[in-house]
Structures are given as structure tokens and as C-alpha cells.
Amino acid sequence: MNARKNLFFTPEVLLHEGISPERCIVWGPGLDPDAVLPVRYFFIQAVSPEGRNLTLSPGKGTFKVKISPLNKEEYIRIHVPPPLDRGDGSFLMRYRLYGSAVEGLKVEVLHLDVAVAKSPYIVKGPVYHEYCVCPESDASVWQSVLQCPANEPQILADFKSFPTIDLQHLRQEVPLKFSNRGGLVHYAIIDNKVYRRTLGKYTDFKMFSDEMLLSLTRKVRVPDVEFFINVGDWPLETRTEGALPILSWCGSTDTRDIVLPTYEVTHSTLEAMRGVTNDLLSVQGNTGPPWVNKTAQGFFRGRDSREERLQLVSLSKKSPELLDAGITGWFFFRDREKQVGKAPLVGFFDFFKYKYQVNVDGTVAAYRFPYLMLGNSLVLKQNSQYYEHFYGHLKAGAHYVSVQRNLSDLLEKIKWAKENDAEAAEIARAGQAAARDLLQPSRLYCYYHRVLLTYAERQAGRPTQQADMELVTQPDDHTAACTCRQEGNKTGPSKNEL
Structure with missing residues (x-):
């Protein structure tokens, strides 16, 4: 264990023995100028000198990313936070443009000031920011850039x-x-x-x-x-x-x-890195401790939007060693607040301190489900007639564990997960991998x-x-005019410049 700590946290050892900067892999839509998204993103996979992908975190500060306009005379505000450590040897890098880079961007990925993979990456301009009205006229080209599936x-x-x-x-x-x-x-x-x-x-x-x-x-x-x-x-x-x-x-x-x-x-997704703190990208770097260090209990916090949520609290009181559940807001069943009690709010990222996340419907499908699936906890999902657009890709027993509608088998399923830790961890890992693919912006x-x-x-x-x-x-953005690329490589003003 001490050797691993040295490997991860001593810079000289990390550079020479833990990670090979040139063997690391960098990929994703954030390196393609035509993949216009509110927040652009790409991935970094840490690789050992032997060519093996790391499967544990080498530490949050392993990689640094610098993004700047190719034309030094262009002033563009770019929000470039540190890469998100996804805890499995991979990192998610996000950035939001507040202006368009006419000539393009230079993206430098560094490990201890050494260039990673093929860094620096040149993203040739124009690189549009979110509010440019510069639609691609050929939908098939746009679909290809975003690697849209042929059908859903x-x-x-x-x-x-x-x-x-x-x-x-x-x-x-x-x-x-x-x-x-x-x-x-x-x-x-x-x-x-x-x-x-x-x-x-x-x-x-x-x-x-x-x-x-x-x-x-x-x-x-x-x-x-x-x-x-x-x-x-x-x-x-x-x-x-x-x-x-x-x-x-x-x-x-x-x-x-x-x-x-x-x-x-x-x-x-539209307000990521700006108007919201929980989004499909940020949650991937805030999934709590590794599986082995999580608390082996079921966990739920939420408002009283379905009666089964109140049942969770009763189950929690009867079997606190298996389940920690509480209602944080009362609206639908206010007459039962005194009996059931009100729990303090818990930050969403803190949910992932627990191994087992209980997902119970609200008024309809619980809209927390995609975020829970992106964590590295096992999701126990109530059977439901309600669904979101991506549920059809997921299978009970492979990506999550199903629970009876009336929650009659919930405690039994938590016991099973505790007694079959390796299998529970594998279902959690497979569910997270599927969600990462299905829920990309x-x-x-x-x-x-x-x-x-x-x-x-x-x-x-x-x-x-x-x-x-x-x-x-369309919203006005006078602070960051766009120049749309026209057919034949000619440029002209976009509609939000006229």
C-alpha cells in the first residue's frame, strides 16, 4: 500500500514509473471544431509505461490542460477548469467558450509539464461558441461529427x-x-x-x-x-x-x-459550468470514494412526491444498518410530516459516499436516475411504468438492480448486494459505463x-x-460576434451580427 502511495503521489516516480505521457490517450468531441456544444469536452486516459490503461485514480492533479486562441491577438474568454478525475484512470476535460476562435484553438495536455499523447492539439477555426447562429446545412455531416447513432x-x-x-x-x-x-x-x-x-x-x-x-x-x-x-x-x-x-x-x-x-x-447540459452545479459531466468527477471505501448501506434523500418514499423512511427506521432514508421536503403528504420526520438536506455528490443508491419514482420517473447511474454506486431501481428516453438501453441485473414496486424486496436486495460485493460492484461499473455513453451531451x-x-x-x-x-x-450576444463559415470556405456575418 505504501508503494502505491509513493507511485501515485511522488512526482518523479509518477512520471517515470506510473504514467507514460506519450502513451496516454486523448480523444473526444472537444478536439473537433465542428462539434459545437454548450460545454465542449474530451477525455484523457492515463497509461503506464508498459502500455496498460490505469484503472485506479493516479491523483486529481495528474494532468493539466491549457487552452488558448491560435491568434494571440484574439481575446476570448474561455472557462478551463481542471480535468475531472473519474476515479478509474480516466479524466474528463471540459471547457466553455464565451467567444468564437476565428483561427482556432491550441489545446495543451500536460503531465508534470511534459506533453501528453499528441499534445498540443490544434483545433482549426472557426471554433464557434454556444450562441453562434451558424447551423450546418447538411444534417448528415452534423450527425457524423457528433457520432450520432444510426437509430434509437x-x-x-x-x-x-x-x-x-x-x-x-x-x-x-x-x-x-x-x-x-x-x-x-x-x-x-x-x-x-x-x-x-x-x-x-x-x-x-x-x-x-x-x-x-x-x-x-x-x-x-x-x-x-x-x-x-x-x-x-x-x-x-x-x-x-x-x-x-x-x-x-x-x-x-x-x-x-x-x-x-x-x-x-x-x-x-445547456447551463453546465455556468448556471447549474449538477450536470451530466460534473457528476462524473464527483462520485465519492472508491467502491471499497463507500458505506455499505442503501441511501435515499428526497421530497415526499410518492408514498413509497415515505415507506423508505419506515424501512430505514426498522433496519438502519441496511438503509439510510429521509424526506427532505414536504408538500404532498404534509399531514404525515410529524410522524415521519424531516431530514436535513444532503449535497447530491455526498450521496456517493454510499454503495447502494435507492431510486424511487417521484410524481413520474425520478429525474435523478441518470445522475445516479453516472456515479460509481449500485442503483436499486423501483419497478415503474414510467421511463426516460434512454431506459430501453439498460437491463435489470446487468446495469442496475430492480426492486418491487411496493419495495417489499428492497432490504433483501441490499442484503444480497452486501453478501455479493464483487457482483454488485460489477453491475455498478457496467451501469456507469452505459450511462457515460448514453448520456453524453x-x-x-x-x-x-x-x-x-x-x-x-x-x-x-x-x-x-x-x-x-x-x-x-435567438438570444443576443453582442459581446462575442460570430463569423460563420460559408460554402466554398468564404466567411460572412452570422444572423446575430446583422
């Missing part, structure tokens, strides 16, 4: 009920059927501009669908398309005959809604685009800006 099983399944989408019928029937159900937003994307009108009382969450559609149309040309998004919690369309295609953030086995990535993961953009593309292919009729629809304008 959930999208194929969702559209089976809708071989043809009659837009005129849709305009008539959806308001009649669903406008009294809470929050619907009627969108039309025409010539890559976003228009909308709202239906129902509770449509404030349109801010989340607005921002994603605007972000997508800044990056790629979307076919003309007209659709309705449900911005409420529950999926809407329960009919099998005469079902109408409604886009929703959550699906269920009882409904026919077409599922999009939730507003929660979408917003956190680039995949969210791919998914939204594929839904709109698939929908557009089935449309009958012409997408139309209705009389009461308003233009959803």
Missing part, C-alpha cells in the same frame, strides 16, 4: 403508433383533447426559425423546450416541422385507437407519448434531432406558422 430503439418504438401525422387533424384535435390538461406548447419550426403558441394554464416550463430548440437550430438545419410538446409532468395520450402524437419529457407503458430527454438533463442533441427528423418524415400537410404563434428569438 425508443424513437422507433414511439413512432410505431404514428406512421402518418396529419397536421390539419392534429391542429384541430390536440387543443380540444388536451388544452385543459395543464401545459401544452404548439411549435412550428420553419426555415430553421422557431415559432410557438401556448395552450393551458401551466406553460412556464416552455423556457426549457424553447432553449433546447433554439440551441439545436443554431447548430444544424432542422426540417420544417410542426408539433406539440407537453411541458407538464405526466404523459398524456392514453388511447391506442386514434392516438395523437404528443412529445413529452417522460413516457409510460400506459401512454403513447413520444419521449424526449427530460427538461432537467437538457437544461443542465452530444447524444442529447442527436436524440432531439432524430425525433424531429422522424416526425418530419411522417408529416402529411405543410408545417405552418399559426396566426397566434410568436417567433422565439
Whole structure:
């Protein structure tokens, strides 16, 4: 153990015996100028002099990254935090541009001031920041850059009920059927501009669908398309005959809604390294201690949005050695607060001090699930009719452990995990690996685009800006003008410069 400590923390030993800078591997979309994302990112894999990938952390400060404009006369603010140590020998590097690099960027990856792999990397310009309105006209080129999958099983399944989408019928029937159900937003994307009108009382969450559609149309040309998004919690369309295609953030086995990535993961992706602390990237560097050092208990903290969550507290009181559960906020079952009690808030990253994360539905699917899966704890997931867009790729027993809807076998499953530590750790590792692939920010953009593309292919009729629809304008960014690359390598001003 002492030898390992020396290997990890003595710089001279680390350089010569622990890590081979030239053998390390650096890859990812953040090294491609055309992979425009709110936060660009790439990966670094630590490799030994013998050519073996390290599987344990060599220490948080192992690598340093410097990012600067190729043209030293260009002043661009770039947020470059230290690489995130993912605890398994790999590191996740993020950076956010607050201006576009016309000539490009130089990315230096260093280990003790020695260049790593093929560093420095030259990212040839223009390298656009998030608010450049410079959409790629050829969607297949954009899909290739982001390495979008050829198909998504959930999208194929969702559209089976809708071989043809009659837009005129849709305009008539959806308001009649669903406008009294809470929050619907009627969108039309025409010539890559976003228009909308709202239906129902509770449509404030349109801010989340607005921002994603605007972000997508800044990056790629979307076919003309007209659709309705449900911005409420529950999926809407329960009919099998005469079902109408409604886009929703959550699906269920009882409904026919077409599922999009939730507003929660979408917003956190758009605001990463700026407006939010928990996002699909940051959580990967904050997964708590290694598996062997985690507390071998089930853990849950959350509000009272489903009765089974209150049952968790009862189970916790009966078997505190197996489960630590508490309700942190009361709204739905306030009459039971005195009996059950209120637990103090726990920072999300501290959840991962525990080996077993209990995932119980809220009003619908618990939107913490993707974040829990990105940790290095074992997720025990309540069986549920609700699902998010990526659940179909995951299998119980391979990526997580399923628990009965009524939680009757939860304590038994925790006991099993304690008694089968190696198998539990392997399920946790496989679940984390799957989540890292499925929940990359680039995949969210791919998914939204594929839904709109698939929908557009089935449309009958012409997408139309209705009389009461308003233009959803792109945000102004006067501090960082863009110069879009045009066909034939000519450049010209983007729309947000005119």
C-alpha cells in the first residue's frame, strides 16, 4: 500500500514509473471544431509505461490542460477548469467558450509539464461558441461529427403508433383533447426559425423546450416541422385507437407519448459550468470514494412526491444498518410530516459516499436516475411504468438492480448486494459505463434531432406558422460576434451580427 502511495503521489516516480505521457490517450468531441456544444469536452486516459490503461485514480492533479486562441491577438474568454478525475484512470476535460476562435484553438495536455499523447492539439477555426447562429446545412455531416447513432430503439418504438401525422387533424384535435390538461406548447419550426403558441394554464416550463430548440437550430438545419410538446409532468395520450402524437419529457407503458430527454438533463447540459452545479459531466468527477471505501448501506434523500418514499423512511427506521432514508421536503403528504420526520438536506455528490443508491419514482420517473447511474454506486431501481428516453438501453441485473414496486424486496436486495460485493460492484461499473455513453451531451442533441427528423418524415400537410404563434428569438450576444463559415470556405456575418 505504501508503494502505491509513493507511485501515485511522488512526482518523479509518477512520471517515470506510473504514467507514460506519450502513451496516454486523448480523444473526444472537444478536439473537433465542428462539434459545437454548450460545454465542449474530451477525455484523457492515463497509461503506464508498459502500455496498460490505469484503472485506479493516479491523483486529481495528474494532468493539466491549457487552452488558448491560435491568434494571440484574439481575446476570448474561455472557462478551463481542471480535468475531472473519474476515479478509474480516466479524466474528463471540459471547457466553455464565451467567444468564437476565428483561427482556432491550441489545446495543451500536460503531465508534470511534459506533453501528453499528441499534445498540443490544434483545433482549426472557426471554433464557434454556444450562441453562434451558424447551423450546418447538411444534417448528415452534423450527425457524423457528433457520432450520432444510426437509430434509437425508443424513437422507433414511439413512432410505431404514428406512421402518418396529419397536421390539419392534429391542429384541430390536440387543443380540444388536451388544452385543459395543464401545459401544452404548439411549435412550428420553419426555415430553421422557431415559432410557438401556448395552450393551458401551466406553460412556464416552455423556457426549457424553447432553449433546447433554439440551441439545436443554431447548430444544424432542422426540417420544417410542426408539433406539440407537453411541458407538464405526466404523459398524456392514453388511447391506442386514434392516438395523437404528443412529445413529452417522460413516457409510460400506459401512454403513447413520444419521449424526449427530460427538461432537467437538457437544461443542465445547456447551463453546465455556468448556471447549474449538477450536470451530466460534473457528476462524473464527483462520485465519492472508491467502491471499497463507500458505506455499505442503501441511501435515499428526497421530497415526499410518492408514498413509497415515505415507506423508505419506515424501512430505514426498522433496519438502519441496511438503509439510510429521509424526506427532505414536504408538500404532498404534509399531514404525515410529524410522524415521519424531516431530514436535513444532503449535497447530491455526498450521496456517493454510499454503495447502494435507492431510486424511487417521484410524481413520474425520478429525474435523478441518470445522475445516479453516472456515479460509481449500485442503483436499486423501483419497478415503474414510467421511463426516460434512454431506459430501453439498460437491463435489470446487468446495469442496475430492480426492486418491487411496493419495495417489499428492497432490504433483501441490499442484503444480497452486501453478501455479493464483487457482483454488485460489477453491475455498478457496467451501469456507469452505459450511462457515460448514453448520456453524453452530444447524444442529447442527436436524440432531439432524430425525433424531429422522424416526425418530419411522417408529416402529411405543410408545417405552418399559426396566426397566434410568436417567433422565439435567438438570444443576443453582442459581446462575442460570430463569423460563420460559408460554402466554398468564404466567411460572412452570422444572423446575430446583422
